[in-house]
Amino acid sequence: MTAVHHKTLVLLDHPDLSTSRINRALATALGDAPDLTVHDLRRLYPDGHIDLAAERAAVEAAENIVLQYPTHWYAPPAFLKTWLDEVLVRGWAYGTGAPGALAGKTLRIATSTGGAGEAYSPDGFHGWDYNDILIPLQATARRLGMHWLSPFILHGVRDLTDEQLQYLAQDYRNLLSLRAVPEPVQAMPARTNTDRTTTMKSMSTTAYGGPKVIQEVHLPTPEPAGRAGNNH
Numbered sequence: 001m002t003a004v005h006h007k008t009l010v011l012l013d014h015p016d017l018s019t020s021r022i023n024r025a026l027a028t029a030l031g032d033a034p035d036l037t038v039h040d041l042r043r044l045y046p047d048g049h050i051d052l053a054a055e056r057a058a059v060e061a062a063e064n065i066v067l068q069y070p071t072h073w074y075a076p077p078a079f080l081k082t083w084l085d086e087v088l089v090r091g092w093a094y095g096t097g098a099p100g101a102l103a104g105k106t107l108r109i110a111t112s113t114g115g116a117g118e119a120y121s122p123d124g125f126h127g128w129d130y131n132d133i134l135i136p137l138q139a140t141a142r143r144l145g146m147h148w149l150s151p152f153i154l155h156g157v158r159d160l161t162d163e164q165l166q167y168l169a170q171d172y173r174n175l176l177s178l179r180a181v182p183e184p185v186q187a188m189p190a191r192t193n194t195d196r197t198t199t200m201k202s203m204s205t206t207a208y209g210g211p212k213v214i215q216e217v218h219l220p221t222p223e224p225a226g227r228a229g230n231n232h
């Protein structure tokens with residue numbers, strides 16, 4: 001691979017971005033951020049046919065991969081799953097005996113939920129911690145030899161004011177602009193409850209006293225983790 005044209009690739013999937021409030025604001029905030037490319041998948045591939053070579057080239061050119069989507073039935077929308085299924089094939093992403101094409105890159109999830117942050121807990125309305133809902137994607141990162149970065153999750157998005165949303169969208173841009181320096185990957189152990197101690201979870205209210213935001217700060221040092229106690 002020769003020139004690296006961008007360092008962070010955001011794969012954005014929303015069934016209809018024209019009706020989106022949250023993900024559209026997040027994507028808009030990314031704007032022309034340096035070293036950052038956004039692939040709005042449904043705009044790029046309205047007929048559903050993904051240019052696999054182009055997507056793989058974009059992945060190879062990036063150091064950091066971000067999957068951005070609204071949470072739909074506790075999962076990414078279907079086209080992002082199609083992207084994963086079709087782009088991440090054996091012989092390129094894994095299965096050659098050598099590190100796959102994504103090994104050593106970072107993976108971050110950026111998502112929004114209608115459900116409130118406190119509803120995502122074993123005792124809460126949704127019955128699961130949101131991190132548990134992300135396990136299939138975390139397992140995928142592990143399988144590919146990628147570094148899992150703490151997710152950027154906006155919960156309870158219906159309660160966000162426009163002002164809060166703008167603020168959080170800037171947070172998102174700042175977070176993605178930080179150069180992530182992953183910890184060395186050892187054997188990529190499966191996550192256990194003990195592993196959670198490596199992730200600092202801070203919950204607080206926004207400067208606006210607005211809805212609860214959960215920002216999991218697992219950004220590798222030495223960069224600052226952005227605004228601690230990020231709020232959604």
Ligand SMILES: Cc1cc2nc3c(=O)[nH]c(=O)nc-3n(C[C@H](O)[C@H](O)[C@H](O)COP(=O)(O)O)c2cc1C
Pocket residue numbers: 014019020021022023024070071072073074075111112113114115116157
């Ligand atoms: C089909 C569908 C399924 C949804 N499933 C969930 C869900 O499982 N959990 C949740 O908290 N919110 C769920 N929501 C709410 C969305 O996450 C929320 O509307 C979205 O994050 C808002 O982002 P947007 O303005 O970019 O569309 C769902 C919404 C739709 C339309």
